[in-house]
Amino acid sequence: MGAAEQVAYDHVQKYAYAVSEQGVLNVIDWDNVTNPQVLSSLAYDFAGAKLTDIEICTSQGVMFIGAGAADTVSDGTVHILSTVQRSSPTKPVSQGTLVTGPLPDMILPNSDCTKLAVANEGEGEYGSSLVDPEGSVMIFQSADWSNPSSASKSTVALSGYTDSELMGMGVHLPLPLDAMVYFDDYSKWKDDLNFSTARTTYSSAMNLEPEYLSWSADDSTLFVNLQENNAVAIIDVPASGSPTLTTISGLGLKDHGTIPIDVNAGDKACVQATYTGLKALRQPDAIQAVEVDGKTYVLTANEGDDKGYGDFEEKLKLKDVLNSDGSVDSDMEHMTVSSSAASTAMALFAVADSLRITVGSAAINYTNSSAPEIQDIVAFGGRGVSIYEHTTSGLTLSWDSGAEVEREQCAHYAWAHNAIQDEEFAPVNGHLYMAAGSKLRGTLDEMNDPSQDGCADAGDGQPGACPLGQMVDDRSAKDGPGVEAIVAGKACGSLVAVTATEKQGTAFVYDISNIASPSLLFVKHLSPASEMKSPGVAYADRSLGEIDPEAMIFLEDAHSPSGKAGVMFAGAWSGTMSFWEFECPTTTTTSTAGPVDTSGAREVSALSLSVLLFVFSFARL
Template sequence: MKKTLISTTIALALTTAITACIAKPKDISIQTPRQPAQSPLTVTMLARYESGQYGVSAAEILDYHAQSKSIFVVNAKSGQVDILDASIISTIKNTANNTTKTTIDPLTLNNLTKKSTLNLASDLNLTRLGSVNSVAIYDNLLAVAIERGDDKGNSVQDRGFIGFYSLDNTGKATYLRAVEVGYLPDNVVFTHDGNKVIVANEGEPSNDYTVDPEGSISIININNNVPVKQAININFNDFDTQSARHHELPKGVKVNGPKSSVSQDLEPEYIAISHDNSQAFVSLQENNAIAVIDLKSQRVERIIDLGSKDYGLAKNAIDASDKDGEINIQSYPGVYGLYQPDTIASYSIEGADFIVTANEGDARDYAGFSEETRAGKLTLDKNHPQFDAIQDKKQLGRLKVTTSIGDTDNDGDIDKIYSYGSRSFSIWDAQGKQVFDSGNDFERITADRLGINFNNHNSKNKGDSRSDDKGAEPEALALGSIDGRQYAFVGLERTSGFMIYDITEPQQAYFVDYIINRNFTPQFEIENGVVTKGDPRAAGDLGPEGMKFIAGSKSPNGKPLLLVANEISGTTVVYQLKK
């Protein structure tokens, strides 16, 4: 029975050792990565909220307000922020030894309540406002990023805004002001001291690619808990062709938008702040790069090319086909993955910053321009080691790859095959040197735990259906310290659930556990926000998009927590973490 069930006490303490009941296929032998002898984390589901909305980004990015015990969750498509009451968490006790027990299905648990909703469109009172993309809280100040369409009918191509609110001890939000930032603000964060808000403005092109706004970073100073009225915007103009710093742009940075300048093509996605608040590390996902921003001089310090991952190495082997009907993890010399991180985070060890990336991958695939194709459609150099494999849909023929790079000798055929994402998470030092990558752990671990349900889609139950694309698709990411150990929590957007790694020693990071609350049995399908088949409610939590670690000193019950917002199922889940 391919279902994840959790036995629980009447107090709703749900211990999530939840993939053990899934049978391992008889035709494979997969070794889970070695785990040192340190005590593992006990992960317990405490609470969950069901929005009842599926496939419409009803739960994306989230943050926590300690004073009011409230969770603020981005409901992207509604242009609103849902405020959930997390006070119940302080009343939930783990009574696993109690003789009185009941069974509560974690797939349908719904014990969190919504207190209220923030309607940014109403508060900002501006036309053409679109989705809310990000939320951040520092002390009693809330910052929310919202996009805006231009006056030509393009949905996200005008400058967006950060809406600021003050929060009281009940979680009530009072609107302060909106500050205009760059085009399509996609992520907003506070510096660790709360003195600045930093915004990644992605600057996506229109679908016909006739409008491609510049990507940028915005800095909003905070004075005495009040945001200033005008942001400082940092662009990438100096890196354009024939501009002063173009020679500093690493050759490996992927710039491929038609007729777009470098500053238009670079698309800031997510932000991490250095431990001393002097730098912002910004993922440029489509460009396979990280920009380092000097927050003191308010300029781009440098751009880092992340390079590629060699799928020819056994430690990086992948399943590249959704048509083979089996788990077929193998190495492919001459095939590479672009890291292209989405979420990015950072932590420090003895004053040295380390950058952690969830390497999701992303293609430019628009009506007016698309770089995406199948490997089987490439004009491949006849001497390439995979020349025959790309003719076979059960091997490499189905793999989604880019046509923009790979012709290394400029003779018109492809010499290196590049796909999107690296199906892993990585740790880099502040100079951009990789010190750890999880290799093919995600593929092997999910195959071991889920069998043929590995590399599943998040909008329907169909195993192996994402092997040709980006696998389990790591996207969400949170870091946290528990009893002196540093952990990374990596959400798998497609297969769902999250990986836990101990990253206390960056070069020796190791796998701790994989937690998933999903039922792979029900047949359901969600297309364009519409449930076209079955009941997705029975499937559990689908598509983790945002995660937030809450230290015990700030959590409602005094224990470390992990909050997870699941985009496709529209659910928000609270897990307790105990070493």
């Protein structure tokens, strides 16, 4: 369960590290690239702390590990440990800690490790009432990370805008102040919600939650992804002096009036269609900055995400918001609906009344809190990747994959089309089941019971959890393929980007040398065994592969353990890790656009990935 939440690789010493949500750091020896070994004796126990990220500074022989507090609203920590040295492998030793803001979701050093950026997500927590800290970014600076007390800290607040200013900039707010008033005072949930304290202390930055970071090539700019807000904050980081927030750029809505989408979960087939008026928030998880021809671009993996506090749920089914005739459902009392939104809803009802839509600011105007208006039908997730150019005014959309990811996943792996496979598919009496609380055990019982949500054959002839191949279309009314990770680098002379879907484990490889017109090179499934086997069955016979490949590392030739460029994939939920290297084509042609810091780039139409080793499971599981 989250055994490989995030991973890092020390290309100098040839050790990889994986942090788990249960507070364990695993060390993996990659010196023999075809036979990596988990070094259990070197594992470091953080006593159950929720670890969020790990990064390596090879020049100083240290690693940075992010850890949240027991709750999401208290300050977190960055642990600094020594890395394992090949000459004398010993267990990592703590060098000290840094105090961060609430929930340090990602940490990232700049190119020379003199600065360490921290994205403090500041996720809200609901007990008897809502407590929601502001999201922020911290940048620590030090020339010697073995002495953390010497580090200086600069905090970049995101509180310089009002709700109306942010919404005018295209920033999505899951729960703006006016919406908080509606749900607290006028909605059907008003007696079960208590937003009074949050309303009194409200600032727009409570809605902004930094989750992912990427530095520009020259370290002068830090891009901060705000996933739930469908936006990226841009921070200017001078060589000396204080960093400052330049702007926050909304990433725009995807128009499914022109871009086909599969929102019908009932037909169990790959059928894309357009729906006039239907839009979607891109809401990327991972982002990656690249430089091409002297310009900086930001790649985004458009997963989709939502917020929920107590009885407030931002993500609702279409049929719980509007009726088949376009009228407002009784659950959304006191709301009104525009004629265009009503028309879109009526067209969708026949095929997708369970489509998940937002009740946040991108869809509903809450200016009149006692009578908000539903203005648009807006789904979650961009179901693909996008490329934005960094300009003086912010980020400008340069290219979007459109319907390609959903279409090509179906074309290559129809059995995985918008399917789902995650922690809920563990076997009864397995490791996760035995460690789970009663609520999760109940869910697992249902998932393993053929009379409920399980299958008569889990892949071993016995009833149990369903193989991925039996779950086609289950995510179509939610976020579809749900791409969540993206990395980029040079392979075979071209600039290549790799992304992967969360629930299906499908990787997509693009040639982005021509940044204005990327081309999809090939699609590769990271868990082919899942077509016919449940995760529990495939895990037991060691054929599982990566489930939830949230963490990926692009390793160019010089940093690769094999000497050839490739990608390390880590399955957060499968607790597995593998390295795939690129096989270069035998013939190439000169490209018109060169990749980062190279000349004579080549197209790689014949480029492919070959697995260099069998995936392995962490010993602790």
